[in-house]
Amino acid sequence: xxxxxxxxxxxxxxxxxxxxxxxxxxxxxxxxxxxxxxxxxxxxxxxxxxxxxxxxxxxxxxxxxxxxxxxxxxxxxxxxxxxxxxxxxxxxxxxxxxxxxxxxxxxxxxxxxxxxxxxxxxxxxxxxxxxxxxxxxxxxxxxxxxxxxxxxxxxxxxxxxxxxxxxxxxxxxxxxxxxxxxxxxxxxxxxxxxxxxxxxxxxxxxxxxxxxxxxxxxxxxxxxxxxxxxxxxxxxxxxxxxxxxxxxxxxxxxxxxxxxxxxxxxxxxxxxxxxxxxxxxxxxxxxxxxxxxx
Numbered sequence: 001x002x003x004x005x006x007x008x009x010x011x012x013x014x015x016x017x018x019x020x021x022x023x024x025x026x027x028x029x030x031x032x033x034x035x036x037x038x039x040x041x042x043x044x045x046x047x048x049x050x051x052x053x054x055x056x057x058x059x060x061x062x063x064x065x066x067x068x069x070x071x072x073x074x075x076x077x078x079x080x081x082x083x084x085x086x087x088x089x090x091x092x093x094x095x096x097x098x099x100x101x102x103x104x105x106x107x108x109x110x111x112x113x114x115x116x117x118x119x120x121x122x123x124x125x126x127x128x129x130x131x132x133x134x135x136x137x138x139x140x141x142x143x144x145x146x147x148x149x150x151x152x153x154x155x156x157x158x159x160x161x162x163x164x165x166x167x168x169x170x171x172x173x174x175x176x177x178x179x180x181x182x183x184x185x186x187x188x189x190x191x192x193x194x195x196x197x198x199x200x201x202x203x204x205x206x207x208x209x210x211x212x213x214x215x216x217x218x219x220x221x222x223x224x225x226x227x228x229x230x231x232x233x234x235x236x237x238x239x240x241x242x243x244x245x246x247x248x249x250x251x252x253x254x255x256x257x258x259x260x261x262x263x264x265x266x267x268x269x270x271x272x273x274x275x276x277x278x279x280x281x282x283x284x285x286x287x288x289x290x291x292x293x294x
Contacts, residue, residue, distance in 0.1 A: 063196020
């Protein structure tokens with residue numbers, strides 16, 4: 001049973017992040033439409049799970065959430081950019097995102113691409129403006145850059161596109177998910193540890209928690225793509241099947257996929273033991289995501 005306090009704190013963190021994100025994109029400019037396209041994808045919904053992980057891992061090592069706030073916003077910017085680009089016709093070709101038309105449907109492909117490009121740059125601008133010690137900021141930027149680049153989400157998206165129409169085995173599919181989904185989730189947790197002044201051992205433990213959480217998150221996504229509705233998810237369902245992509249459900253079936261969610265969620269929670277000061281919220285978050293409906 002997840003306590004009411006968890007949901008109150010989840011909502012509080014989401015509000016903090018939303019308000020801070022909103023402050024980064026004001027102004028009456030000649031390129032206002034570009035800013036509107038950025039705001040459209042950055043501020044219209046989203047669970048803010050990655051940003052919240054960043055805040056909470058800063059607290060988990062004895063730091064303050066305020067020290068991780070700019071970094072958490074940078075992570076959301078980077079995540080939003082990946083979603084814009086993933087939805088493009090040359091990528092996953094999805095017309096809906098978070099219950100609204102995808103960015104390229106709303107603003108056109110060229111503006112959507114530029115909005116994504118701009119948000120990736122803005123993410124690093126924001127992170128580098130964190131105001132923490134220079135050594136800490138450099139370490140955080142390095143983690144984010146690795147997660148964003150050719151050994152992170154870009155590699156994951158490339159492998160995902162290359163796998164269309166192919167029958168992958170579990171190892172191959174897990175590698176795609178590790179790069180496309182878990183890489184940024186891991187970076188979020190580890191950047192939070194760095195912002196809070198944590199140790200190398202705590203960075204590793206945060207990565208173990210987030211890696212397991214990411215696989216459980218993706219497994220739940222695969223299940224929902226088969227069992228949910230477009231209204232509940234806020235995006236098209238069955239798109240993986242239409243693209244002839246291998247998924248955890250197609251490889252394992254729904255029952256074994258549900259079991260995988262439970263196993264990886266337990267693994268995530270176990271990774272926290274003995275490593276951090278405050279873990280109750282992080283444990284509840286793992287359980288909450290395991291049972292999510294969207």
